[in-house]
Amino acid sequence: PAAGGSMMMAASDAAPPALPVEGTLQSLAGATGSLNSPPLDAQALRGKVVLVDFWTYSCINCLRALPHVRQWYERYRDHGLVVIGVHAPEFAFERDVRNVQRAVQDLGVTWPVALDNDFAIWRGFGNRYWPAHYFIDAQGRIRAHHFGEGDYEESERIIRALLREAGSALPDDAMPAMPAMSAMSAPRGGVEREADMGNLRSPETYIGHARAENFVSPGGLRAGKAFDYTVPATLRLNQWALGGRWVVGDEDARLRQGGGRIAFRFHARDLHLVLAPEAAGRPVRFKVRIDGHAPGAMAGGDVTADGDGQVDGNRLYQLIRQDGAVEDRSFEIEFLDPGVRAYAFTFG
Incomplete structure (x- = not known):
């Protein structure tokens, strides 16, 4: 039967090969x-x-x-x-x-x-x-x-x-x-949900300077210092950039002023971002765009169709879920408030 159907076939219960002691x-x-x-x-x-x-x-x-x-x-x-x-x-x-x-x-x-x-x-x-x-x-x-x-x-x-x-x-x-x-x-x-491996062409990408790769904001990452970053006009596949005033630490980037952005050119069904508010009990509002528009039907579980969401806990956020054709797309998240910490992109 097709995946998701009500019937299930019994899987083979053949014993695995003799299991060694490891x-x-x-x-x-x-x-x-x-x-x-x-x-x-x-x-x-x-x-x-x-x-x-x-x-x-x-x-x-x-x-x-x-x-x-x-x-x-x-x-x-x-x-x-x-x-x-x-x-x-x-x-x-x-x-x-x-x-x-x-x-x-x-x-x-x-x-x-x-x-x-x-x-x-x-x-x-x-x-x-x-x-x-x-x-x-x-x-x-x-x-x-x-x-x-x-x-x-x-x-x-x-x-x-x-x-x-x-x-x-x-x-x-x-x-x-x-x-x-x-x-x-x-x-x-x-x-x-299991990853769509056939369309997964973007790697896990860390934002902290200790493991950051493919970062293309002019001037590069400035470790441990507040800096006004800009997003280039175009990004190639798997390149990413910051916009606004951020302090980039070993494992995260912290936004100092509202209006900061993160942009990523990706190819995958799903896009996730690990985020946290700096202060407990002070959510950070954000807006997501894909190819310059509200995500609509491509909104992930933590975003409305209009692209609105908030960082209210320390966890992974699902921001994009494509159920149609998967293509190279431009993702951008804008944080309307300061005080967010961004850690890593993952894809599925």
Whole structure:
């Protein structure tokens, strides 16, 4: 049946190849906090199959993997699967437990989350990626891993194989197919929709000077100093620019006066921007334009058809979602108030 239809075919439940032992479940004692459960102890998890999911809440790749993690948790938690989300922050605001608590609630994350602000658990696993999934058997041994998005059916086959090894009686012999994204339980389903890889020609782009690339405002980035930037008349694909008075730091740019702009020439179905207000409780209004016009039907989930929106929290904002032909387009966001912090563009 077509994607999004009401019928689902059962996926193959063929056992994966013999799973080697890659290591052992590392200590979780380095967590700086815990959400949705008391602090977790690796020894106490013996006898359970464990999925460890390294993530951070503003990461678009993590958000797109989240519906699958949610499905596995809901489908197998009563059969011996424990899911642990290890939240390892990329940006400074993701270290604030209040921000993570809000994200966990908004995203419908109901399984245990270990806060790894010091990256102690991350280092214990030798991890290097968001998202990263480690599959651990009932004896506490790491039997498989997967880095990044994709291969979700294979990951589920691994979970089922480890549950069977542990003696779990699964509900049926055939692995149920993962429902289409439109049918998934996704509180922010627009953001969590899988990327249109065939049309994805723009890379993740950081705004802070430590990792900025393809920046073309005249004079370049002026690290740590207030500077009046201008946007060139034309941008080539994947070039971006600032307009107005900004202070560019290591990981973000901070707007000092209202009317500041960010422009980007991109090619992708979706455009997202990680944003935060400098002062809690003081939203920053913005207006989005695409090819010089209000986005209309191309407005993302955080924007009206007229292009209006506001930065009211520290998170990823979906600003453009194209459902028609995907072409090179010129994006611009104007902030009507000062006090916004801009971190990174991501695409889908």
